[in-house]
Structures are given as structure tokens and as C-alpha cells.
Amino acid sequence: MPERKKTEFLRTSYEKFLPFVSLVVLAIVLSAFSKHFFTWQNISSIIRQHAQIIVMAIGMTFIIASGGIDLSIGSGMALAGICGTVLMTMGVPIVWSVMVGCVGGFVCGAINGLLISCLRISPFIGTLGTMQVFRGLVLVVTRGLPVDVGIPRSFGNLRNGNLFGVIPIPLVLILVIAVVGSLTLRYTRLGRYCYAIGSNVEAARHSGIRVAKYLVLIYAVGGFLTGLAGMIEFSSLVSGQPTAGVGYELRVIAAVVIGGGSLMGGEGTVSGTIVGALLMALILNGCTLLGISDFVQQIVMGALIVLAVTFDQLRRRRLGGDGL
Amino acid sequence: MSQPILQMLGINKSFSGVRVLRDVDFDLQEGEVHAVVGENGAGKSTLMKIAAGIHHRDSGQIIWKGEPVEITSPHESLRLGISMVHQELTLAQHLSVAENLYLGREPLRQKQLGIIHRGSLFQRATELLAENHFGIDPRATVLRLPIAQRQLVEIARALAADSEVIIMDEPTSSLSAREAGEFFRVVRRLKAKGVSIIYISHRLEELHEVADRITILRDGQKVITAPFASMKMTEIIRHMVGRELSAMFPEKEAQVGSAGVPPASNLGEEILRVENLSRAGVLHDISFSLRAGEILGVAGLVGAGRTELARALFGLDRIDSGKVIVFGREVQPTSPSRAIATGMAYLTEDRKVTGLALGLDISANVTLANLKRLVSFGRINLREERKVGRQYVARLRIVTPSVRQKVLRLSGGNQQKVAIAKWLFAQSNVIVFDEPTRGIDIAAKRDVFDLFVELTRMGAGILMISSELPEILGMSDRILVMRRGMIVGELDPRRTDQEEILRLAALGAERAA
Numbered sequence: 086m087p088e089r090k091k092t093e094f095l096r097t098s099y100e101k102f103l104p105f106v107s108l109v110v111l112a113i114v115l116s117a118f119s120k121h122f123f124t125w126q127n128i129s130s131i132i133r134q135h136a137q138i139i140v141m142a143i144g145m146t147f148i149i150a151s152g153g154i155d156l157s158i159g160s161g162m163a164l165a166g167i168c169g170t171v172l173m174t175m176g177v178p179i180v181w182s183v184m185v186g187c188v189g190g191f192v193c194g195a196i197n198g199l200l201i202s203c204l205r206i207s208p209f210i211g212t213l214g215t216m217q218v219f220r221g222l223v224l225v226v227t228r229g230l231p232v233d234v235g236i237p238r239s240f241g242n243l244r245n246g247n248l249f250g251v252i253p254i255p256l257v258l259i260l261v262i263a264v265v266g267s268l269t270l271r272y273t274r275l276g277r278y279c280y281a282i283g284s285n286v287e288a289a290r291h292s293g294i295r296v297a298k299y300l301v302l303i304y305a306v307g308g309f310l311t312g313l314a315g316m317i318e319f320s321s322l323v324s325g326q327p328t329a330g331v332g333y334e335l336r337v338i339a340a341v342v343i344g345g346g347s348l349m350g351g352e353g354t355v356s357g358t359i360v361g362a363l364l365m366a367l368i369l370n371g372c373t374l375l376g377i378s379d380f381v382q383q384i385v386m387g388a389l390i391v392l393a394v395t396f397d398q399l400r401r402r403r404l405g406g407d408g409l
Numbered sequence: 410m411s412q413p414i415l416q417m418l419g420i421n422k423s424f425s426g427v428r429v430l431r432d433v434d435f436d437l438q439e440g441e442v443h444a445v446v447g448e449n450g451a452g453k454s455t456l457m458k459i460a461a462g463i464h465h466r467d468s469g470q471i472i473w474k475g476e477p478v479e480i481t482s483p484h485e486s487l488r489l490g491i492s493m494v495h496q497e498l499t500l501a502q503h504l505s506v507a508e509n510l511y512l513g514r515e516p517l518r519q520k521q522l523g524i525i526h527r528g529s530l531f532q533r534a535t536e537l538l539a540e541n542h543f544g545i546d547p548r549a550t551v552l553r554l555p556i557a558q559r560q561l562v563e564i565a566r567a568l569a570a571d572s573e574v575i576i577m578d579e580p581t582s583s584l585s586a587r588e589a590g591e592f593f594r595v596v597r598r599l600k601a602k603g604v605s606i607i608y609i610s611h612r613l614e615e616l617h618e619v620a621d622r623i624t625i626l627r628d629g630q631k632v633i634t635a636p637f638a639s640m641k642m643t644e645i646i647r648h649m650v651g652r653e654l655s656a657m658f659p660e661k662e663a664q665v666g667s668a669g670v671p672p673a674s675n676l677g678e679e680i681l682r683v684e685n686l687s688r689a690g691v692l693h694d695i696s697f698s699l700r701a702g703e704i705l706g707v708a709g710l711v712g713a714g715r716t717e718l719a720r721a722l723f724g725l726d727r728i729d730s731g732k733v734i735v736f737g738r739e740v741q742p743t744s745p746s747r748a749i750a751t752g753m754a755y756l757t758e759d760r761k762v763t764g765l766a767l768g769l770d771i772s773a774n775v776t777l778a779n780l781k782r783l784v785s786f787g788r789i790n791l792r793e794e795r796k797v798g799r800q801y802v803a804r805l806r807i808v809t810p811s812v813r814q815k816v817l818r819l820s821g822g823n824q825q826k827v828a829i830a831k832w833l834f835a836q837s838n839v840i841v842f843d844e845p846t847r848g849i850d851i852a853a854k855r856d857v858f859d860l861f862v863e864l865t866r867m868g869a870g871i872l873m874i875s876s877e878l879p880e881i882l883g884m885s886d887r888i889l890v891m892r893r894g895m896i897v898g899e900l901d902p903r904r905t906d907q908e909e910i911l912r913l914a915a916l917g918a919e920r921a922a
Contacts (some may be wrong), residue, residue: 272788274780281777282765289726291748291763292778292831351768 101398104344104360111367113169120372124134127370129253132243134322135366136255137162137314138333139359142340143266144194146358149341150270152350153208155197158311158337159218159330165190165221165308167232170325174235182275183243183319188314194308196303216334223327226398233324243320255317259359262310267355279303283350287403294320343393365389411740412475412768414605415460415491415574420469422455423444429455431629433469437574439754442596442606442619444637446486447651453609456626457576460830461493462486462661484631492567493576494560500551506562507534507547510569537569541598557588561595568604574597576607581615582848585912586710593618610852613645625649650851658883659855659862676886677701679737680841680870682751683722686731691717692894695731699839699870704861706885706902707874714894715874716758719841723755724748725852734841749778756839757876758844764828767817771809773797774816774827779835803831822853829860840864841872846880858884878907893915 116123134231141158148155155161169186173179193215201209236403247253271278281289319325344361346353366388372382413436422430430452432864437443447453447464458464462483471478473489478487483493497769500509507530508515513529516533518526534547539810543561548838551559560580567575577596581589588765596606596619608620614621620637625648663793681699686692692714720726724732724742733742735751742748748755765774772794783790784800798812805826809819816827825845832840846854861871875881881888881902888900890913898913 260743274784274787274789274793277773277777277780281766281773282771283763284768285762286489288766289777291723291745291755293744293746293835294777295744295746351766 095161101345106359108360108364108367111371112251113365115367115371115374118371121288122370122374122384125251129256131251131363132256132259133357133368135362136244136259136364137337138312138340139259140262140314140317140343141307141337141357142331142358142362143262143387144310144342145337145341146266146346146353146355147264147270147276147279147303148208149338149346149348150283150350150353151279151300152286153201153300154212154338154348155194155304155305155307156209156212156334157193157219158196158307158314159181159333160216160223161190161308161311162195162315162318162330162333163223163325163327164219164315165228165312166319166329167327169228169312169316170232170240170319173237173240174232175378176235179237179240181314182240183313186316187307187309188317190312191305191309194311195301195305195310198304202297202300204314209214227325227327231324231326233322235322238323240320241323245321258313258317260273262313263355263359270355275302275306277296280351283352285351333388336365337362339386339390339393342397343389347397348394359392388400411438413437413472414474416470416472417456417460418470419483419518420456420471422452422459422464422469422696423467425896427572429629430459430466431747433626433629433631435624435634435765437605437607438622439573439605440600440603441621442600442608443839444608444610444620444623446610446613446645446649447625448614448852451626451649452629453626454578455820457493457578460486460491460574461685462491463493487570490571490573491576492570492572492574493578494563494567494580495578500559500562500566501552502552503550504537505548505567506545506554507531508565509535509551509562510537510547512566514570523637533569539564541565541595543595552736556583557592558587560584560592563736564595566600568833572604574605574607576896577610578609579611579848580608581610581612585599587710587915589615599685608645609710611848613642641777648853657706658880659859676703678867680735682732682734684732684734686718686721686733687729688717688721688726688894689729690727690894692721692728695894695896696898697889697899699872701838701868702865702869703886704865704873704884706888707872707891708876708878708881708910709891712868713891713914715891716843717894718891719755719757719874722748722841725755749835749837749886750840752836754832754840756779756832756840756842756845758847759827760824764831765816765824768815770798770815771802771807771812772817775801775830775834778831782834797834801827801833805830805860822849822856823852825857829857833860833864838869839872840869841874843874844876845873846875846877854880878910881910882907890914 095258111118121127141162145155145158165186168189169182172185197212197215200206200215201208205324242254248254248257265312270279279295280288281294282296282299286296318329340362341353341358342348342361343364344354344357344359365386368383372385415437417433417435420430420433433452433456435456436486437899445453445457455464459466459563460480462480462485465481478489501512511530511533516526516529518524530546538545538547543565545554545558545561550560554562564575581592584592599606610616616637622634622635623637623640623645625632625645627649665694677700679698680701684696686695695711695718707715717726721728724744724747728742733740734856735753740751761767767779775798776794780789783794796814801807802809802812807823807826809823817822819827845857873881885902888902888905888910890898890900890910892914897918900910
């Protein structure tokens with residue numbers, strides 16, 4: 086028995102740390118290839134470039150752990166971000182506008198949650214629908230034009246600014262959200278019920294968990310972070326772009342899955358997700374440093390997602406086939 | 410004795426270093442029904458999965474009709490003529506019965522393009538089903554068939570593959586008494602046709618219906634193979650558990666008194682009263698009451714409305730009329746969370762589908778229905794939670810390396826104990842147990858019954874729904890019999906027997922009298 090326990094422990098920890106180990110190896114390889122890679126400047130710029138993805142991926146971790154999915158976050162991010170930037174053009178202070186952006190995302194997420202829990206639409210289809218609706222709303226509100234007149238330049242600090250002159254503000258945001266998100270998943274009822282609902286929604290319901298309420302909350306939390314991501318995205322150019330966020334849902338979902346989240350629900354951690362997102366970010370960064378074109382990068386990204394899901398499947402098959 | 414059709418000699422098998430089969434010999438004669446019994450984990454399923462090509466033996470020999478063979482895959486085993494009918498049914502639910510029967514072996518109209526000859530497919534299926542008196546429409550979608558008929562489809566599929574040996578793993582576990590009776594007729598007809606059957610079952614009392622010989626396994630080793638008629642039931646049980654079971658059911662203090670004393674005298678106050686509960690088409694005018702310290706057995710055939718009654722009480726299904734009174738106060742059963750708040754609990758009949766979050770660990774499952782007990786300032790006390798987990802593991806004798814073990818990895822009996830622990834932790838007082846011993850072994854059953862007695866001593870009232878009549882008779886203080894959504898009788902377990910319960914359940918009060 087102890088023998089078995091030990092190999093099992095090694096196996097599971099190996100699986101747990103595989104993405105992390107890949108990340109470290111990749112970082113070492115990249116620094117060998119390019120002197121520029123391991124500079125604070127390059128690392129900060131990676132963080133700034135991918136902050137919106139990481140922030141959304143933390144929210145998506147909750148959703149995927151609960152057995153759901155949100156395809157609408159790319160559009161939701163644009164919609165929430167446009168709400169915030171439009172307010173800024175009307176002279177509302179930046180802080181308030183950013184908050185409204187987050188609340189806008191929260192509302193988008195809550196709508197998804199309501200569709201899924203109250204109307205019992207499958208998350209995939211429901212959010213496929215709202216993905217179109219949100220994008221359409223953005224285009225209606227902006228008439229397809231960027232929102233940039235009269236936005237204060239200082240809005241750019243959300244993405245480009247530094248704390249104490251060196252620490253990128255997005256990094257600070259990510260750290261705070263990651264810690265709060267991680268503690269929430271581990272230590273609160275919301276987090277526990279995410280896993281319980283994702284593992285077996287009927288068992289959760291029979292255990293007296295108000296599944297509908299928690300689903301709305303889970304999607305709303307994801308939406309809130311989507312809204313914040315939208316504000317970060319738009320602060321880079323200090324303008325609201327109606328076509329922003331197209332295709333982001335895939336990158337975000339990929340980050341969660343690479344980081345150990347299971348699309349079947351019941352699994353996923355914030356730390357894993359962040360590692361997954363960073364792994365993708367480094368690969369893209371490496372491609373850029375090595376002069377590989379944007380087009381090829383897409384192929385690399387896609388291949389990585391397929392690889393991650395394959396690993397997940399192999400592990401699942403082994404778990405299923407093992408035992409007596 | 411003639412040449413056996415299948416022989417397995419000196420079979421050994423380990424999983425990740427744990428020996429699950431040790432030098433097991435097994436043989437099957439042509440046209441016999443050979444029962445294989447043993448407690449959970451005794452290795453009976455593993456042995457049969459080796460014969461069916463699902464697992465591969467570490468050492469030993471398999472001899473098919475006198476020739477040594479290698480069975481390396483289910484495909485290979487099927488080609489020889491061995492089919493396994495699994496406990497979890499493996500049909501393509503959205504396809505028709507006929508399509509399932511010939512799945513992978515469809516008659517083709519045009520071979521290269523793989524165009525299926527539908528006419529011939531349905532004709533063959535119709536003939537096969539009629540020939541074996543299965544009474545199933547070959548065009549029906551499997552999804553719409555009751556479980557009992559799906560079971561028959563599985564067997565028909567084995568016949569369609571011209572199998573000479575059919576391995577049946579717990580075939581009656583989800584059948585009602587009547588369906589099981591029908592099923593045994595099918596088994597006997599197959600036997601008469603010369604089909605050899607290996608019959609794995611927990612339900613010892615049903616074996617006399619079909620078994621010719623019996624093989625008993627314990628802890629991965631064969632204890633004995635003998636003609637079934639030569640074995641007494643107590644002997645079989647002794648071989649299975651390796652010790653004499655003093656009694657299947659614990660002594661209840663409430664029943665110790667002489668028969669003259671009404672059992673009510675030892676019971677507490679009324680904790681649940683149901684008045685004229687109805688749900689259109691499902692439940693009609695149900696009234697009964699449950700007292701603290703009482704076990705109220707609910708008997709009936711499958712489809713009598715027992716589970717539906719539990720669901721209605723627990724707020725899972727809407728009720729159309731009637732009153733539910735818990736601890737003297739009328740409640741509206743509208744949701745499980747409300748029901749739990751009033752002190753109710755519902756252990757569902759299918760722990761994997763509605764009872765447990767299989768991907769979570771033991772502690773998380775135990776605390777799921779009452780997590781707020783461990784929360785202060787919004788934070789779950791994980792250390793306390795693990796402590797709770799360890800307490801219940803010890804108290805319920807759950808066999809596991811750690812409380813962090815995923816419930817998925819536990820055996821059926823231990824999973825059931827976790828599901829029960831959830832309601833103990835929820836401190837429920839009105840507990841509905843729906844088929845509490847389904848698919849668990851004898852020792853675990855006894856543990857579960859002991860727990861029932863402990864619960865009643867602490868003042869809980871238990872509504873025990875069960876299809877196992879010995880269990881109903883052995884455990885209950887009173888027995889309700891349901892039929893077609895109505896309560897057709899209330900019986901005293903000391904003055905009734907299985908026959909009377911069955912008569913009521915099958916025929917109703919008027920015709921049974």
C-alpha cells in the first residue's frame with residue numbers, strides 16, 4: 086500500500102507541476118536564446134500585454150470549476166470597457182468610470198448566469214448567444230467608431246503606470262486578484278460550491294445548495310473581472326475599441342485548461358490558471374523575440390491548446406481505468 | 410464431468426502492487442448457471458473482467474473448449490463467444506434497440522461504402538427478440554425503455570453475437586421483484602438453449618432461482634466451488650465473510666419488550682406528519698406520521714411512488730395538495746435547502762448520480778450539506794473540516810488511506826457511508842433513506858443498520874424505503890406498503906411476512922384480502 090501511495094503521490098504532483106516546470110524550462114530556454122528576455126523591462130511588458138487575459142482567466146477558473154463555460158467574455162469585455170470609457174468622455178472621474186466598467190461586466194456575467202440557471206440553457210449555447218448580443222450592443226453604442234475624445238491621458242496609467250516607479254500596476258492588480266481569488270476558491274462557500282456543482286450538480290442540489298443562486302454569482306464574479314480586464318485593455322491606447330477582445334475567450338479558456346482546469350468541471354486552481362496564462366504569454370513572447378510571424382504564432386497557440394487537452398484526457402483515462 | 414467450456418487456472422492479478430487475485434481456479438460447464446459471490450473487493454468482478462478481456466492476467470491459464478487461449482481484448486473475448494453484461498449498462502441510448510443489437514456488426518447493403526441494410530437489421534432483431542420471448546419493440550429508442558428492458562437488450566446483444574458464455578454482473582440490482590422474476594425466466598430459457606452463464610450477485614436469496622453451482626471468493630482467493638443445492642445460506646455467508654455473522658440486523662431496544670407492549674410506548678413525540686399529500690398522476694392522498702426514534706419502512710414495487718414521495722417531501726418535486734408538518738409546524742416543501750433547514754435529510758437511491766460529488770474528497774462530501782457549521786467570517790475552517798472527516802471515517806469505519814481521498818476512489822459500501830455521514834453532519838432528525846444498502850456488501854450493510862439504530866437512539870426518525878423485504882422486516886418498527894402512488898397498508902413487522910407485503914404491494918388491499 087505505501088508503495089502505491091508514493092507512486093501515486095509522485096504522479097499527481099508531477100501532473101500538478103508539469104505546467105509550472107514547462108514555464109521554468111521555457112524561461113531558461115528563452116533567456117539562453119535572447120539576452121533581452123530576462124530583463125525587467127521585457128518581463129513587465131509581457132505582464133502588461135497579457136494582464137487582461139490573466140485577469141479574465143482567474144474569473145474563468147471559477148466558471149470552469151463549476152462545470153460551465155463563458156464564451157461571451159471577449160464581447161463582454163468590450164461592452165463593459167466601452168461603458169467605462171464613454172463615462173470618461175462625459176467627464177466622470179477615472180476611478181468611478183473604471184468601477185462602472187467592472188459593474189458593467191458583473192451585470193453581463195449575471196445575465197449569463199441567469200440564462201444558464203433559470204432558463205436552463207447550456208452554458209455553451211447561452212454564452213454563444215450573449216457573445217453576439219454584447220458585441221452587437223457595443224457596435225450600436227459606438228456606431229462602430231473608437232471612443233477616445235476627451236478621455237484623460239492619465240487613464241493610461243492603469244496599464245502602463247508603475248507603483249513606486251518600478252512595479253507595473255497591472256502586476257499589482259493581478260497579484261491582489263490572484264490572492265483573493267485563490268482564497269475564495271479554497272476557503273469560502275462560494276469556492277467550495279463551485280467545485281461541488283462542477284463535480285456533480287445533482288448532488289449539490291440534493292445537499293441543499295442553492296445552485297441557481299451560486300451559478301449567477303459565479304458568472305457575475307467572472308463578469309466583474311471581465312469588466313476590469315476591459316478597462317485595462319482600453320487604457321493601453323486610452324480609447325475604447327469596439328472590436329476589442331475578439332478571440333480572447335479562446336485564449337482565456339486555454340489558460341485555465343493548460344493550468345489544470347477540467348472542462349468537465351470540478352477542477353481548476355487560480356495558481357494553475359496563472360501559470361497556464363504565463364506559459365502562453367511566454368511562448369508568444371518567445372516567438373516574437375525569435376522573429377516568428379504573428380500568423381505562425383496562431384498555429385503555435387492552437388497546437389498548445391490541443392496538447393494541453395490531450396494531456397488532460399490521458400490523465401482522465403488513466404484515472405478511469407485504474408482501480409479495481 | 411464433461412469437458413468445461415471455459416477454464417481459468419491459477420489466475421493472478423495485481424493492480425499497482427496490490428494483489429487482487431491469488432491463484433484462482435474457475436471452470437464453467439456447458440449450459441450451467443454458475444454463481445460467483447463474494448464481498449465487495451473479493452475479486453469477482455476482476456476475475457470476470459479477465460475472462461471478458463477487459464483486464465489482462467499477470468499469470469495463469471485460460472482454456473477455452475480444451476484449447477489454451479490468450480484473451481487480450483474485449484473484441485477477442487467476444488470473438489471466442491464470451492459476452493459480459495455490465496452492471497452499468499453500456500448501450501447507445503439514442504439508438505434503437507435493433508441498432509444496438511448489431512452495433513459494430515451491422516448487416517451491410519454495400520460493403521465498401523458501408524451502407525447499412527436497415528431492412529435486414531430490423532428483421533434480424535425482430536426475429537431474435539421474438540425467439541427469446543423478450544417482448545421488446547426493436548424500433549424503440551433505448552432511452553425510452555425501462556431499466557429492466559435495457560438489461561434484456563444487453564443480453565439480446567450477447568445472443569446476437571452468438572455468445573456461448575454470458576457473464577452477468579449484478580443483473581438484478583436495479584430490478585423490482587416482479588421484473589427480477591421475469592428476468593430469471595429469461596436466464597432459465599437461455600440455459601435450456603445451452604448457453605453457459607456466469608452470474609455475479611450480491612443478492613444471495615435470489616440465487617436459488619437460477620444457480621447450478623456456486624463459487625465463493627474472499628480477499629482475492631477462491632474459498633470453494635460446490636453444487637448450489639448442497640450449500641446452506643448461512644454456510645455461504647460464512648464463507649464470504651470468513652466468520653459467522655451473529656445476526657444480519659442489530660437488536661433494537663425498542664423491540665426488546667414483549668409482543669404485548671405496543672411498540673409506540675418506547676417512541677418519542679411525532680416529528681413528521683403528512684396529511685393528504687397529492688401530486689397529480691404520481692401520489693394520491695398520502696397520510697402518515699413518523700415519531701422520534703422510529704424506523705418506518707416503506708415497501709412497494711418499483712414505480713409504486715416511494716421515491717416520488719421522498720422527492721416531494723424533500724422539495725424536489727412540487728406537491729399539488731396536502732400538508733407536511735415537521736416538528737409540529739407546517740412547512741412548504743419547495744426546495745431541498747428549505748427541507749434541510751427544517752431538519753430533513755434525503756439519502757437518494759443513486760449515490761453516484763444524486764448523492765456524492767465524486768471528484769471531491771471525503772471531508773468535502775461529508776460537510777457539503779452543512780458547510781455553514783464550519784464557516785466563520787466567511788472562511789471555511791479547513792483544519793476543522795479534516796478533523797470532522799476523520800471523525801466520521803472512524804465512526805462509520807470507512808476504509809480509506811486518508812480523508813483527502815477522492816470519493817471516486819472508494820468502494821461502493823464506503824461511498825454509501827460517506828453519503829450517510831453527510832446527513833449525520835447535517836444533524837438531520839427526519840431522515841429518508843432510499844435503498845440504503847443497494848450495491849454494498851454484507852459487512853457494510855450491518856454497519857449501516859447499526860448506524861440506523863444509533864440515529865434512532867439519538868432521537869431521529871427514519872423513513873426507510875427499500876426493495877429488500879428482509880431488510881424492511883428486520884429493521885422497521887412499522888411498515889407502510891405503497892402501490893400506484895397510494896398507501897395500501899400499514900403492517901406490524903412482528904405480525905407479517907414477506908408474502909403478505911408482496912401481496913399488498915402487487916395487488917392492493919382489496920384483492921389481497
